[in-house]
Amino acid sequence: MMDIAKMAGVSTATVSRALNDSESIRPETRERIKALAQAHQYTVHAGAKNLRSGENRTLGLVIPYRADLPMQLTDPFFLSLLGHLADAMTAAQYDLLLSRVNADHLDECAALYDSGRVAGMVMVGQWDHHDQLNALAKRRVPLVVWGAMLPDQLYCSVGSDNFSGGFQATDHLIKRGRQRIAYLGDFNSGEAKFRFEGYCEALRNSGLPVRPELFIQSPYTPLEAQQAMHAFCNQGFAIDGLFAASDLIAINAMGVLNARNLKVPEDIAVVGYDDVDAARHSFPPLSTIRQPLDLAARALLACLQEVMRGAQPSSRQLGSELVLRAST
């Protein structure tokens, strides 16, 4: 900046003003300085600028990983949400810092904020970390979470209506005449819990029994889902419908069913959740619950901006809709 100042025959203060489009500068001087900067490929050092001005236009996107599972960020739903968030933040002139954090030490991402790397962050993957997230919020880390609305929640969350989604999915199976409908997924934590509750409610609502022997516990990972499905099949409970907590595990479950010569949808109709890209192309194409990720990304950003302003925006729940395909 000193070089530019010397070349323009002014002080660095004037260069700074010119480059920041200050009002109090002669337009002619400003243009001259800007031209000079351009010609010499000079760009203001972002770090120094932030340090001095206290501003920060970098937002964090935190995707926790579980130490007991392969770390890889391959879940298509997360990746898709990430893509939409990147687009929304870019459009709003924010830089996006992608960060992976051990899910058992979510408090570590406070350092992202404390160290000034990010002005706030979006966390994807609520799972069962409600307490850790509350602790972060209590520490006054500007934070928005993609996930379910939970009681005693100190942070702002944006999510789709998982209860309604679970209800819609199950009710659809019932309307297709299915009576013995299993649930595959987690049922204790985060969003899956509500999907599970929607499933139970839909059964009750139609006068069908809620049978714990048809609850198939599984995390979101493909391999574990396949194992869980195999183990369930080995128990010999006859089912004619399956609602899975995510497309990924639904598709893997269909693979297991195929391998066991069970036809989808003739023998067992299957509904997934998320409407990821693969759901359209699976065999058979998977009926699923779509979450509006473009809206979600914009909502997450809007909420985060409010939080950073010091407000306490209320959590939002977006609608979800049933997408019909051949698996039902």
Added chain:
Amino acid sequence: MMDIAKMAGVSTATVSRALNDSESIRPETRERIKALAQAHQYTVHAGAKNLRSGENRTLGLVIPYRADLPMQLTDPFFLSLLGHLADAMTAAQYDLLLSRVNADHLDECAALYDSGRVAGMVMVGQWDHHDQLNALAKRRVPLVVWGAMLPDQLYCSVGSDNFSGGFQATDHLIKRGRQRIAYLGDFNSGEAKFRFEGYCEALRNSGLPVRPELFIQSPYTPLEAQQAMHAFCNQGFAIDGLFAASDLIAINAMGVLNARNLKVPEDIAVVGYDDVDAARHSFPPLSTIRQPLDLAARALLACLQEVMRGAQPSSRQLGSELVLRAST
């Protein structure tokens, strides 16, 4: 930092040394200061540290978007590579800044480096921007590109062997007895060009004619691919094999064929490229060329580190392998 210093009864210099594990400090003092910092949730301000020390542990990942196409970052191949890169960089203790840039103004990402936001960057999506990338390299922007090795290339690239991939895919179709094999994709630029050349070579190699009327031009976007496929089918050329430059467009092409009552693989065998998640779950499951993305991510990072050190590592080409599924 001054607060911590006062509490510890030392100077800020000592606090700095303690927090940076300097040798020249009494262990006892160091631990006392560290404990104090921890207790008060003090974290060194990353920006100030970088400014003073000149270090920067943030790497950029640039994914250009084309102004004439929807901006959305939804291509599963890119997203998957992104995931692997995020993991590799995290493992190596780098922060990852995700940036979208207009593909017609790739020079803009020089600002990312000039402004000190990133110490170097990985660019995904070479396409036909060879000249712009060369210009960036000439500007001395530390840069590694995911893509093909091109002549007169001033930057370091990492990619898979696209010629070999195209050859393998096409040769596989030929070995399956197909004689009239179309190519769907781009054939002028970047990686697709080499896949196309591998396709031509495989045909020649088996004594089959290379017929320009079976070249179907299409970008990587699903909608355009579908339109191109429809237009081609309307022309009435009979084909019994199709090699597509990416899984995404292969899957969409299969959709078009299905809609026209052409059976895959009976009437037309199809091979894609990338082995994205959806390829395993498409109908029918898609034979494809797998690119080893985990290796790719590590190679990209390793090259970038060398470039940042001032070296000029040679470009690398990773192997690619045929994955057999029901579409052939």
Added chain:
DNA sequence: CTGAAAGCGCTAACAG
């Protein structure tokens, strides 16, 4: 409208 001077939070000579 512009310049001088102070300082954002930190690190690294240098001197003890």
Added chain:
DNA sequence: CTGTTAGCGCTTTCAG
């Protein structure tokens, strides 16, 4: 082993 001091590149009062 520790403190003093200077300064990374920039912005912003305060004077003029």
